[in-house]
Amino acid sequence: MGKTITEKIFSEKLKRDVRAGEIVVSPIDLAFVQDGTGPLSIEELEKLNMVRVFDSGKVILFIDHASPSPRRELSNMHIKLREFSKKTGCILSDVGYGVCHEVVVEEYASPGDVIIGADSHTCTAGALGAFATGMGSTDVALGMALGKQWFRVPETLRFVVQGTLPPGVYSKDLILHIIGMIGADGATYKAMEFEGEAIEKLSMEARFTLTNMAVEAGAKTGLIATDEKTREYLKSMGREEKYREIKPDADAEYEKTYTIDASSLEPVVAFPHTVDNVKSIKEAEGIEIDQVYIGTCTNGRLEDLRIAAQILRGREVRTRLIVVPASRKVYLDALKEGLIEIFVRAGGAVISPGCGPCVGIHQGVLGDKERVLSTQNRNFKGRMGNPEGEIFLASPATAAATALEGKITDPRRYL
Amino acid sequence: MRIKGRVWKFGDNISTDHITPGRYFHLRSNIQELARHVMEDADPEFPRKVKPGDIIAAGKNFGLGSSREYAPRVIKISGVSCILAKSFARIFYRNAINIGLPVITCDTDRIDEGDEVEIDVEKGIVRNLTKGEEIPASPIPPFMLRILEDGGIEEHIKKYGDFRLEE
Ligand code: SF4
Numbered sequence: 292m293g294k295t296i297t298e299k300i301f302s303e304k305l306k307r308d309v310r311a312g313e314i315v316v317s318p319i320d321l322a323f324v325q326d327g328t329g330p331l332s333i334e335e336l337e338k339l340n341m342v343r344v345f346d347s348g349k350v351i352l353f354i355d356h357a358s359p360s361p362r363r364e365l366s367n368m369h370i371k372l373r374e375f376s377k378k379t380g381c382i383l384s385d386v387g388y389g390v391c392h393e394v395v396v397e398e399y400a401s402p403g404d405v406i407i408g409a410d411s412h413t414c415t416a417g418a419l420g421a422f423a424t425g426m427g428s429t430d431v432a433l434g435m436a437l438g439k440q441w442f443r444v445p446e447t448l449r450f451v452v453q454g455t456l457p458p459g460v461y462s463k464d465l466i467l468h469i470i471g472m473i474g475a476d477g478a479t480y481k482a483m484e485f486e487g488e489a490i491e492k493l494s495m496e497a498r499f500t501l502t503n504m505a506v507e508a509g510a511k512t513g514l515i516a517t518d519e520k521t522r523e524y525l526k527s528m529g530r531e532e533k534y535r536e537i538k539p540d541a542d543a544e545y546e547k548t549y550t551i552d553a554s555s556l557e558p559v560v561a562f563p564h565t566v567d568n569v570k571s572i573k574e575a576e577g578i579e580i581d582q583v584y585i586g587t588c589t590n591g592r593l594e595d596l597r598i599a600a601q602i603l604r605g606r607e608v609r610t611r612l613i614v615v616p617a618s619r620k621v622y623l624d625a626l627k628e629g630l631i632e633i634f635v636r637a638g639g640a641v642i643s644p645g646c647g648p649c650v651g652i653h654q655g656v657l658g659d660k661e662r663v664l665s666t667q668n669r670n671f672k673g674r675m676g677n678p679e680g681e682i683f684l685a686s687p688a689t690a691a692a693t694a695l696e697g698k699i700t701d702p703r704r705y706l
Numbered sequence: 707m708r709i710k711g712r713v714w715k716f717g718d719n720i721s722t723d724h725i726t727p728g729r730y731f732h733l734r735s736n737i738q739e740l741a742r743h744v745m746e747d748a749d750p751e752f753p754r755k756v757k758p759g760d761i762i763a764a765g766k767n768f769g770l771g772s773s774r775e776y777a778p779r780v781i782k783i784s785g786v787s788c789i790l791a792k793s794f795a796r797i798f799y800r801n802a803i804n805i806g807l808p809v810i811t812c813d814t815d816r817i818d819e820g821d822e823v824e825i826d827v828e829k830g831i832v833r834n835l836t837k838g839e840e841i842p843a844s845p846i847p848p849f850m851l852r853i854l855e856d857g858g859i860e861e862h863i864k865k866y867g868d869f870r871l872e873e
Pocket of ligand 1: 356390391392410412587588589645646647649650667668
């Protein structure tokens with residue numbers, strides 16, 4: 292019997308046949324924390340007298356969640372991270388450099404890697420053929436010090452996506468559709484593998500949107516086999532030598548296979564307060580919106596900004612519009628292409644790379660009874676800083692069209 | 707491990723944002739203070755009502771969302787001795803075991819707020835003392851049960867210096 296991508300990666304790491312269901316201790320290739328989870332990791336290492344890292348080039352501390360810091364308590368937490376980096380020599384990604392998951396795929400994650408991060412969307416890197424999963428502060432702290440962690444090798448759900456996404460429908464719509472279909476716990480403890488013609492046609496950037504949201508279905512990670520697009524992407528990041536083929540065997544054993552016809556899909560919107568509360572754009576159209584947010588580790592990449600800018604070019608928004616490039620690289624590329632000017636002229640507020648308002652700390656906290664349409668990955672009650680606010684999730688195109696009309700709008704009208 | 711306590715009932719999909727909202731992000735530097743807002747967005751009264759030894763019984767997918775280990779930590783600090791749920795989100799489940807907070811997967815439909823329940827963690831049995839019923843629970847995987855019995859992953863590592871999968 293053949294192996295899934297997950298089984299292949301762990302078999303390679305452990306140099307023996309590893310199957311779903313086993314508990315293994317595996318070496319890791321990368322461990323990272325962010326400013327919301329890292330200080331606790333450091334406290335744990337201090338308690339265990341293990342203030343060290345297994346490899347200073349493979350441990351990263353990101354300051355992205357509250358960045359730049361809006362409060363003194365958080366500034367002090369940032370100091371703790373900077374001091375740990377100085378002490379151990381590990382990498383520090385400081386204010387303005389970008390959201391952890393975006394920087395990880397641009398600069399660090401490679402096919403075949405095992406990656407742990409103290410942030411649930413660590414699964415983003417799975418689109419590069421890496422096994423990447425989120426864990427808590429203590430688990431990642433131990434990985435940072437020991438260079439290994441224990442894993443239960445997950446069973447895999449396979450999603451075969453045939454056909455082509457129609458114009459105006461994006462990978463964000465596809466993943467929201469999938470989560471709506473299987474539910475917010477439809478993949479709990481499992482890995483999700485995405486394949487098929489529609490996936491092959493997606494850019495790497497669009498693929499990251501899919502794997503980023505695997506955790507919103509409860510999955511441990513989301514994975515995509517590597518191909519020429521993966522190679523091209525790594526090349527564009529100056530890391531072509533990291534490319535290698537990672538594919539499931541043709542006779543791999545899956546717990547379940549779902550087949551989806553991409554050409555039948557439409558733009559969709561996730562309604563408050565769960566990600567699986569997904570409805571078609573027809574049901575959503577007309578709902579008045581106060582703020583639109585384009586950014587985050589889900590949809591803050593160059594391609595996303597291009598899609599939004601194309602709709603916003605030469606027009607003026609009717610909502611508040613916040614745009615946050617996911618990384619400094621994305622920011623610089625967007626500047627070069629003139630996208631930032633389009634956003635600013637349209638009436639948007641462009642904020643420096645980071646998580647922005649996504650997690651409700653700063654930079655766009657909702658007022659009571661306000662509604663936001665965001666390109667982020669989750670819409671839980673209180674997520675954007677106010678339990679009295681409502682969060683709708685959609686693609687960058689739907690977000691841009693909505694900003695122009697002041698109410699949820701089908702982006703296909705602007706194509 | 708035997709646990710007995712009074713139940714607070716919650717529904718499905720209680721996220722880490724309900725348990726420890728992002729607007730208190732800055733209080734992560736002072737976890738005792740953070741714990742004073744435990745479960746606030748699921749039940750604003752909960753932080754004042756909860757008593758040491760109490761038990762949470764919830765629906766499916768408890769703890770979905772972010773990887774924040776503060777979520778099980780503030781629940782533990784509030785005095786809750788155990789969480790029962792129909793299912794747990796995986797990062798939350800692992801974090802809870804890591805900090806030594808028992809999490810038990812069982813059918814919670816017949817458990818109501820205020821019921822007195824008793825849990826035998828090793829045997830995987832939940833007894834609803836108020837209703838005189840016994841509810842089977844899914845066992846905690848053996849390695850995770852060891853971590854829990856050691857008092858959490860920190861104690862486990864102190865004891866063995868490493869992850870000890872085998873007996
Ligand atoms: S952008 Fe949002 S979802 Fe992504 S890492 Fe930051 S806070 Fe988490």
